[in-house]
Amino acid sequence: MSKTCQECGGKCCRYFCFQIDEPQSYEELDDVRWYLCHEGVSVHIDEGQWYIAIQNRCKMLTEHNRCRIYEDRPLVCRGYSPDNCDHAQGDYHYDALFQTPQDLDQYAREKLGGSAYEQAKAASRAKAAGPGRQEASRASPDPGRGDRGKWERECGFNP
Numbered sequence: 001m002s003k004t005c006q007e008c009g010g011k012c013c014r015y016f017c018f019q020i021d022e023p024q025s026y027e028e029l030d031d032v033r034w035y036l037c038h039e040g041v042s043v044h045i046d047e048g049q050w051y052i053a054i055q056n057r058c059k060m061l062t063e064h065n066r067c068r069i070y071e072d073r074p075l076v077c078r079g080y081s082p083d084n085c086d087h088a089q090g091d092y093h094y095d096a097l098f099q100t101p102q103d104l105d106q107y108a109r110e111k112l113g114g115s116a117y118e119q120a121k122a123a124s125r126a127k128a129a130g131p132g133r134q135e136a137s138r139a140s141p142d143p144g145r146g147d148r149g150k151w152e153r154e155c156g157f158n159p
Contacts, residue, residue: 004082010058010065012080015040017053026124029108033101043104044094 020043023029032050035041040055060069067073098104109117 002082004085008065008085010061010067012077012085013058013061013065013067015053015055017051020050020052022050026120029104030124032098033104036098036101036104043098044092045096046092046094048095 020032021028023032032043035043035052042053042055044051044053058067060067060073062068067077096107098107105117112120
């Protein structure tokens with residue numbers, strides 16, 4: 001085992017991360033907000049791609065931070081090396097990091113503009129509230145479509 005691995009404490013064995021689709025609507029953005037309501041979950045954007053990271057210690061990691069199935073470990077684990085590991089690489093430099101629903105809300109407000117974001121949010125929630133609320137929202141202009149072009153241009157979301 002390399003010196004780097006001995007000093008590390010098993011950082012690569014304490015989370016998993018995978019790519020998710022970039023939200024294309026307020027409803028999809030709200031799904032990401034829901035993820036962020038859970039312990040040990042963060043979402044980040046790296047080189048334009050969206051990812052979810054879940055802090056969850058591997059069951060195969062011993063109390064001394066060694067892999068109890070090292071010789072039979074999964075291929076994803078075999079892809080880590082002292083040259084490309086979390087310990088050796090240091091902090092990540094993401095385009096954006098969201099650790100709370102409020103982080104994501106702030107990002108969306110900045111990218112879309114506060115009023116456009118709030119309008120899309122209100123329209124989505126009115127739609128989800130049921131037929132009575134939908135009828136009421138039809139009587140007034142659809143707030144979710146107020147500046148659709150701006151939503152698409154700046155956020156890539158398509159409500």
